[in-house]
Amino acid sequence: MNLTKLHKILLYSLGVYLLLYTVLLFLNLHLIPLAWIDEVLGLDPAIQFINGNGYTSMLWPQRGSDHLFLAYLPLQGMTHVMQQWILPFDIYWVRFPSAIYLITGTILLYCSIRTKGLSVFIALALITLIINEKSLFETTRGVRIEPLIFCILSATFYSILKHRIHLTAILITLLLFSHPNVWPICLVLFLNSCFRYNNASYFSISILKPNVLWLYPIGGLLLFSFLIDFQFGMQIQQFSHQGSEHSAHGGILTRLSNHFITRFWPYYWSQPWVPLLIYVALGQSIYAVFKKKFAYLQTTIILTHLIWLIFLGPFYRYNSILVLLSVLWLVDFIIAHKFTLHQPKWKIAVFTLVFLSSTDVILRHSMAIIQREERNPYPVLDWLESNLPQNEEYIITGSDIAYYATAQKQNAAYFMYNMPPYTYDFKKFQKHYIISPEPIKNTLLVAQYRVPSTSLSKKFNSKTYCNLYLNLVSSPNEYEKILIEMDDESRIEVSKR
Numbered sequence: 001m002n003l004t005k006l007h008k009i010l011l012y013s014l015g016v017y018l019l020l021y022t023v024l025l026f027l028n029l030h031l032i033p034l035a036w037i038d039e040v041l042g043l044d045p046a047i048q049f050i051n052g053n054g055y056t057s058m059l060w061p062q063r064g065s066d067h068l069f070l071a072y073l074p075l076q077g078m079t080h081v082m083q084q085w086i087l088p089f090d091i092y093w094v095r096f097p098s099a100i101y102l103i104t105g106t107i108l109l110y111c112s113i114r115t116k117g118l119s120v121f122i123a124l125a126l127i128t129l130i131i132n133e134k135s136l137f138e139t140t141r142g143v144r145i146e147p148l149i150f151c152i153l154s155a156t157f158y159s160i161l162k163h164r165i166h167l168t169a170i171l172i173t174l175l176l177f178s179h180p181n182v183w184p185i186c187l188v189l190f191l192n193s194c195f196r197y198n199n200a201s202y203f204s205i206s207i208l209k210p211n212v213l214w215l216y217p218i219g220g221l222l223l224f225s226f227l228i229d230f231q232f233g234m235q236i237q238q239f240s241h242q243g244s245e246h247s248a249h250g251g252i253l254t255r256l257s258n259h260f261i262t263r264f265w266p267y268y269w270s271q272p273w274v275p276l277l278i279y280v281a282l283g284q285s286i287y288a289v290f291k292k293k294f295a296y297l298q299t300t301i302i303l304t305h306l307i308w309l310i311f312l313g314p315f316y317r318y319n320s321i322l323v324l325l326s327v328l329w330l331v332d333f334i335i336a337h338k339f340t341l342h343q344p345k346w347k348i349a350v351f352t353l354v355f356l357s358s359t360d361v362i363l364r365h366s367m368a369i370i371q372r373e374e375r376n377p378y379p380v381l382d383w384l385e386s387n388l389p390q391n392e393e394y395i396i397t398g399s400d401i402a403y404y405a406t407a408q409k410q411n412a413a414y415f416m417y418n419m420p421p422y423t424y425d426f427k428k429f430q431k432h433y434i435i436s437p438e439p440i441k442n443t444l445l446v447a448q449y450r451v452p453s454t455s456l457s458k459k460f461n462s463k464t465y466c467n468l469y470l471n472l473v474s475s476p477n478e479y480e481k482i483l484i485e486m487d488d489e490s491r492i493e494v495s496k497r
Helices: 003-027 039-048 076-084 091-115 119-132 136-142 146-161 165-176 180-198 212-227 231-243 254-259 260-267 274-290 295-312 318-335 342-356 361-368 377-387 401-406 455-460 474-496
Strands: 394-397 413-414 432-434 445-451 468-475
Touching: 003 091, 003 119, 003 342, 039 076, 039 091, 039 260, 039 401, 076 091, 076 146, 091 119, 091 136, 091 318, 119 136, 119 318, 119 342, 136 146, 146 165, 146 318, 146 342, 165 212, 180 212, 180 295, 180 318, 231 342, 254 260, 254 295, 260 318, 260 401, 260 455, 274 295, 274 318, 274 394, 295 318, 377 401, 377 445, 377 468, 394 401, 401 413, 432 474, 468 474
Parallel strands: 394 413, 394 432
Antiparallel strands: 432 468, 445 468
């Protein structure tokens, strides 16, 4: 087989995979994952705002969140508000914008790689590695902030390439209000913009000379201050409470182990290239600093690792940020060393790596297709609609799908049994319900939802909607007693993972 024919086969194969990836992403958007905790918690303040209850949430344990929710930075909530004003309140459409962020970010990243002069084959291979990466793939369907961060970061780096300094500063300002894990990136990229605007050297104090670019983050901070009515005490209290659950702990050896080893535990069997790429990018960046042959990207990589090591816990869902930075480093490395991949063996090696990186994607979508009936949320919502009261006030917990059944009802409330202390006064409700995978003692079984369970679900004990029980509890006191038992069981289950 000649080189041209091989190149076309591999190139078209990547194109076909990206097309199938996109089709399956939108086809299974409502199936994987099941409605889950991060999705509901991130969405609720926006839904309450649209419902006329202010930017509040009764689901969060942080003190004061039932009056003003400030446990998250505002970008995610603002986007949810805008999205839910436009789109239906439906599990598919709630997840739809995250898929758009992923696609948009991927296109912008592709444009950046091509702008730097790399071939179409290398560009397609790199963006495929990015979208296959475990944390970005999972958070896109899980309504977290990471896909939006990926989109804004991709736009930021593309704007830097196009020398759009003001656009870069605006995008950095948006990132400031997304998540603390991108603050090191914001600092370096903003100083880099000031360096370009002031025409200063990297080690000159004039890089900090105030200029018009400072108006963007300062304006963003002022707007945020007005929006929260300058309630900085509540902001700090809620934000620090939430941050304490995701912060680094232990001595320096524990933090080193958590940052460089524990952080990547889900990747070791299916995507070992992820930690390897991140290690190499960090190592070369440190080497470049010692050799004084570095640019803003190496500084960004080093500072991000340093801040995460000191302050952030080893949560793998953050890793898409490190992967993006490392891929951008790889692009520069390929250009600097003039790797063209003209030889067939290198093209085949790269294609093989890309194919192997798709393991998680293939397995998850295969599971969604095989378990389609038992993962479909809409029959479950119809079942709840037909069995829950239409006029009596009730409260329900047990499964996050119940949030979609109750969030827009005036007579209903939903809460999470595994997030005490509970904000609701249970005595104010006429009926108290629990959804469970099996009947609960000392309760009245109202209804059972059942669909055939696949052999895959039975073999791997996969959680689906295949068997649900709607239980009515006799009194608020009995309700609290059962909730304590459920919370204890949940904590034991989490500790065993």
